[in-house]
Amino acid sequence: MASAETPRTATLTDVARLAGVSIATASKAINGRAQVRAETRTRVLEAAEQLSFAPNAVARGLLQGRTGTVGLLTSDLEGRFSIPVLMGAEDAFGAGQVSVFLCDARGDAIREQHHIRALLSRRVEGLIVVGSRTDPRPPLTGDLPVPVVYAYAPSENPADISITANNVEAGGLAIDHLLACGRRRIAHVTGDASYQAAQDRSSGAQQAMRDAGLELVGGRTFFGSWSEGWGRGVASMILDQYPDVDGFFCGSDQIARGVLDSLRESGRDVPRDISVIGFDNWAVLTTNTRPQLTSVDMNLEQVGRIAARRLFEAIEGRAASGIEELPCRIVTRESSIPVP
Amino acid sequence: MASAETPRTATLTDVARLAGVSIATASKAINGRAQVRAETRTRVLEAAEQLSFAPNAVARGLLQGRTGTVGLLTSDLEGRFSIPVLMGAEDAFGAGQVSVFLCDARGDAIREQHHIRALLSRRVEGLIVVGSRTDPRPPLTGDLPVPVVYAYAPSENPADISITANNVEAGGLAIDHLLACGRRRIAHVTGDASYQAAQDRSSGAQQAMRDAGLELVGGRTFFGSWSEGWGRGVASMILDQYPDVDGFFCGSDQIARGVLDSLRESGRDVPRDISVIGFDNWAVLTTNTRPQLTSVDMNLEQVGRIAARRLFEAIEGRAASGIEELPCRIVTRESSIPVP
DNA sequence: ACTGTCACAGAAAGCCTTTTCGGGCGGTTT
DNA sequence: AAACCGCCCGAAAAGGCTTTCTGTGACAGT
Numbered sequence: 001m002a003s004a005e006t007p008r009t010a011t012l013t014d015v016a017r018l019a020g021v022s023i024a025t026a027s028k029a030i031n032g033r034a035q036v037r038a039e040t041r042t043r044v045l046e047a048a049e050q051l052s053f054a055p056n057a058v059a060r061g062l063l064q065g066r067t068g069t070v071g072l073l074t075s076d077l078e079g080r081f082s083i084p085v086l087m088g089a090e091d092a093f094g095a096g097q098v099s100v101f102l103c104d105a106r107g108d109a110i111r112e113q114h115h116i117r118a119l120l121s122r123r124v125e126g127l128i129v130v131g132s133r134t135d136p137r138p139p140l141t142g143d144l145p146v147p148v149v150y151a152y153a154p155s156e157n158p159a160d161i162s163i164t165a166n167n168v169e170a171g172g173l174a175i176d177h178l179l180a181c182g183r184r185r186i187a188h189v190t191g192d193a194s195y196q197a198a199q200d201r202s203s204g205a206q207q208a209m210r211d212a213g214l215e216l217v218g219g220r221t222f223f224g225s226w227s228e229g230w231g232r233g234v235a236s237m238i239l240d241q242y243p244d245v246d247g248f249f250c251g252s253d254q255i256a257r258g259v260l261d262s263l264r265e266s267g268r269d270v271p272r273d274i275s276v277i278g279f280d281n282w283a284v285l286t287t288n289t290r291p292q293l294t295s296v297d298m299n300l301e302q303v304g305r306i307a308a309r310r311l312f313e314a315i316e317g318r319a320a321s322g323i324e325e326l327p328c329r330i331v332t333r334e335s336s337i338p339v340p
Numbered sequence: 341m342a343s344a345e346t347p348r349t350a351t352l353t354d355v356a357r358l359a360g361v362s363i364a365t366a367s368k369a370i371n372g373r374a375q376v377r378a379e380t381r382t383r384v385l386e387a388a389e390q391l392s393f394a395p396n397a398v399a400r401g402l403l404q405g406r407t408g409t410v411g412l413l414t415s416d417l418e419g420r421f422s423i424p425v426l427m428g429a430e431d432a433f434g435a436g437q438v439s440v441f442l443c444d445a446r447g448d449a450i451r452e453q454h455h456i457r458a459l460l461s462r463r464v465e466g467l468i469v470v471g472s473r474t475d476p477r478p479p480l481t482g483d484l485p486v487p488v489v490y491a492y493a494p495s496e497n498p499a500d501i502s503i504t505a506n507n508v509e510a511g512g513l514a515i516d517h518l519l520a521c522g523r524r525r526i527a528h529v530t531g532d533a534s535y536q537a538a539q540d541r542s543s544g545a546q547q548a549m550r551d552a553g554l555e556l557v558g559g560r561t562f563f564g565s566w567s568e569g570w571g572r573g574v575a576s577m578i579l580d581q582y583p584d585v586d587g588f589f590c591g592s593d594q595i596a597r598g599v600l601d602s603l604r605e606s607g608r609d610v611p612r613d614i615s616v617i618g619f620d621n622w623a624v625l626t627t628n629t630r631p632q633l634t635s636v637d638m639n640l641e642q643v644g645r646i647a648a649r650r651l652f653e654a655i656e657g658r659a660a661s662g663i664e665e666l667p668c669r670i671v672t673r674e675s676s677i678p679v680p
Numbered sequence: 681a682c683t684g685t686c687a688c689a690g691a692a693a694g695c696c697t698t699t700t701c702g703g704g705c706g707g708t709t710t
Numbered sequence: 711a712a713a714c715c716g717c718c719c720g721a722a723a724a725g726g727c728t729t730t731c732t733g734t735g736a737c738a739g740t
Contacts, residue, residue, distance in 0.1 A: 009460075009485050011726060022690045027728060035688060052482075054461040058407060059726035062398050063695050069462075072442065077427045087417045090444050094455070099462055102412065102442035104430050111434075118439055120349075121394040122409075142392075145349045228628040254628065284624070288568040288594065351696060362720045367698060375718060399696035402725050 010051035019047035030055065061123065069099050070311060071119035071127045073112065075153075077104045079132030080282070081300060085152050088304020089128055096312070116140065126311045129153075130304075134164055135196040147314035151307035152300070154323050161314060163307040165298040166325035167197050171204025174249045174277050174296055177330050179212055181275045181338045183247035187217040189234050189259060190251025191226035198223060198251055201279065205249055217242045226251070231258020239266055246274050253278040253285040253295055260289050260335065275336040291334035298328050350391035359387035370395065401463065409439050410651060411459035411467045413452065415493075417444045419472030420622070421640060425492050428644020429468055436652070456480065466651045469493075470644075474504055475536040487654035491647035492640070494663050501654060503647040505638040506665035507537050511544025514589045514617050514636055517670050519552055521615045521678045523587035527557040527578050529599060530591025531566035538563060538591055541619065545589055557582045566591070571598020579606055586614050593618035593625040593635055600629050600675065615676040631674030638668050 016026035021044060029036045029044035030053075036044075047053075061067035072089060074082045086102075093100050101119055105112035119127065126146050131137050131153020139155040140148055147161070154162030171188075178186050188205050190198045202221040209216055217238065224230035231250060235258065238245055248263075250256035256278030260270060268274050270291055278286065281297035303326055313319060356366035361384060369376045369384035370393075376384075387393075401407035412429060414422045426442075433440050441459055445452035459467065466486050471477050471493020479495040480488055487501070494502030518526050528545050530538045542561040549556055557578065564570040571590060575598065578585055588603075590596035596618030600610060608614050610631055618626065621637035643666055653659060 013726080023727080024691075024729080025689055028689090031728080033729095037688060040688080054457060056402075056463060056726050057458075057461045058398055058402050058463050059695090060728075061695095062396075062402050062697090062725090063727055063729090065695075067398060069441075077423065077430070083417060083423060086442075087444060090417070090442060094443065094451075097458075099441050099443075099458055101409075101439050102426075102430060103434065103439075104427060115434070117394060118397075118437075121397045122439055123349075123396060123398050254624070257628075284594070288597075352698095353696080363697080364699080364721075365719055368719090371698080373699090377718060380718080396696055399725090400698075402696080402727090403698055405725075 010048075010053040012053070012055070014051055015044065015047045015053050018051065019044045065123075067123045067125060068097055069101060069122065069124045071101045071103060071115075071124040072130065073103050073105060073115060073119075073127060074130040074132075075105050075107050075112075075137075076132050077106075081152060081298075082130050082132050084300035085130050085304040085307070088301035088306075089130075089151065089308040090304075091301070092305040092308030098312075113141075116144070120145065126315050128307050128311055129155075130307075133195060133197065134167060134200070147311060147319060149307045149311040149314065151303055158323065159321050161310055161319065161321050162323040163303050163310060164323065164325055165300070165303060166327055167200035168204035168207075169325070170279070170296050170298070170328035171201035171206075171249075172208040173204075173328060173330055174201075174279070175205045175208035175212075177277060177294070177332075177336065178247040178249060178275055179208075179214075181247070181271075181336050183275050184214060185217055185242070185245050186214075186247035186249060187222065187238050187242070187245050188249045188251075189222045189224070189231060189238070189255055191224060191230070191255065193223035201251055217245050224255075226254055228254050228258035228261070231255035231260075232262045233258075235259040235262035236266060239263070239268070248274065248276045250276065250278045253280045253282045253293060256293055256295070256335075257285055257289050260291075260293065264290065270335050271337050272339040275338075277330070277336050281331050286331070286333060289335070294333045294336035295331055296328050297331050299326060302326055350388075350393040351396070352393070354391055355384065355387045355393050358391065359384040407463045407465060408437055409441060409462065409464045411441045411443060411455075411462075411464040412470065413443050413445060413455060413459075413467060414470040414472075415445050415452075415477075416447050416472050421492060421638075422470050422472050424640035425470050425644040425647070428641035428646075429470075429491065429648040430644075431641070432645040432648030432652075438652075453481075456484070460485065466655050468647050468651055469495075470647075473535060473537065474507060474540070487651060487659060489647045489651040489654065491643055498663065499661050501650050501659065501661050502663040503643050503650060504663065504665055505640070505643060506667055507540035508544035508547075509665070510619070510636050510638070510668035511541035511546075511589075512548040513544075513668060513670055514541075514619070515545045515548035515552075517617060517634070517672075517676065518587040518589060518615055519548075521587070521611075521676050523615050524554060525557055525582070525585050526554075526587035526589060527582070527585050528561045528589045528591075529571060529574050529578070529595055530561060530563055531570070531595065533563035541591055557585050564595075566594055568594050568598035568601070571595035571600075572602045573598075575599040575602035576606060579603070579608070588614065588616045590616065590618045593620045593622045593633060596633055596635070596675075597625050597629050600631075600633065604630065610675050611677050612679045615678075617670070617676050621671050626671070626673060629675070634673045634676035635671055636668050637671050639666060642666055 016023040026044050029041040103115035127148045130151045136156040137153045139157045150162040154164050278293045278295040281295040286293040286295050356363040366384050369381040443455040467488045470491045476496040477493045479497045490502040494504050618633045618635040621635040626633040626635050
């Protein structure tokens, strides 16, 4: 009855037996330790190859206390900002020897707690917490036995390690780009004022305008919602009230798309009459608008990669704490090409 | 010097010592085994609580040969189809006691191989392979010691377990919906003909038309690219050649968006004159179009959940192999509301 | 011929938990 | 009083691997 069992995956003992050595020697041979004669080593390696032996990382982890795993805790997988961060982190770890546990808390603190327990019982060596907004989030509760890095959404505790995008600087970059296109009467249209990102970009933009001796159109930032509809509406309002506007800095590509639609419908030529720059550099939007949309890219994969690197350093004991803000970059497309 | 070490996470031995029992008893108490007096059990549990003891899943896994982990292998994380599938799978496993290793092969076979090795050495109990297109993909090479389930992109080997969306049926659903809206002269505009999904939806649509004694406008499916631009262009062409067209079934929401723009620009009223239905039910597109877009949802999270369930069954030995095609559903919005 | 050195292989401990088995102990049956 | 029975608890093994320590044989030096 008990025949035809699945051929149990080979263990080091099997390899050692086949090669005619002890398991100690086999281990040393496979791991490139020194005290093995070359001839013995090849014999062991051949045996391992023949049995398609794969060392049991679980057993190894148990022994030396290092599992080579980390936890990636996201608050909501559907948020499109989490994904690139997550990709960057996965990439950075995968290139090393580290495997990544993925957990989605779905914005639920209970579930988050549950996942943390599970991860700790699996003896992950560290945790990356990926948020979906740049608003600071409460740090994980209980002092954990492993280092934690917060990515995209920084921790409220400034002593924690947090990696995020520099939205203030990005606001300045966007304005500088419009200024470089020869624009002077620039409006800033963005989303929900309760988002830290909206505030930061706004203050960066205002500072950049002041530095140039200018002021935003209307003397203010137009906060609203992160939607095309808001972009459409506010753009037509601005065209109406400030007909000499010649540049739009939009807080998201969705808003920018609405703005572009509005501008086209009112007969304005982008980029001849007006330059438009969006935010997020979301391909599906930037490359499908007419004209294609210049946008600010937050380098989110880079945020993920740096977060992974910082976690790695923290695991190795060389921890640098605090919030690290990474620079954004402008991706230029048709909507902001200077036309003489 | 070596003082102030991080307080090593508590082990069962610590708990046992604190409770004044042997580790065997402690284990039994914690795991709810029977042969422990109630009084002893509470003493152990208190000790465990006090030390914030978390059982070492690694050691447990080593002992009983069951690690409670699976691998989630995606070919490209940025593909927006992978994400919901992945979410569904993560959800289904997370609810149980299974943790998920995430690996992104980035469409590279070498990297895929590397990840598989790593996962196997971590002794995952199964693998879910998530593709980014519904075209069948070559199965994983080498006979793996664990079951594999293919999600979204089925395996080329029909004996493997594959879960995907039923695109043929979805094509029929879309047409039936347009027919139910009272449309008769329906055009089908879709993307790249080399995509299996495009072919399947097309043949489902054609069959549904035949069943109704009708024929698609132009007697054919208009294959092109998965872009707004294609949607715009082909829509205006169709309006020109077949001015009495009264329904558009689009192979993607992006194409649908282009079609909608084109219709609006040519003065057609959606949904009064023409009904439009998209595909993918991608929120950023469906809710931002004017009017909002009816679309076919592939229930990708469901695909992920079912894949997880099938993998679970396969791990437990009750495997049902073959391709399982899950139904899609229509999400009705303004673009296809019948107007008297 | 004896000691010392060196290169290599093996024995065994240890990581942390689960589980089986055996033993001590108080009470019951013949 | 002897045998027996349950109830709890502890000792020990197992799981696969790494590492340290010990042991062995060959060889050179004296």
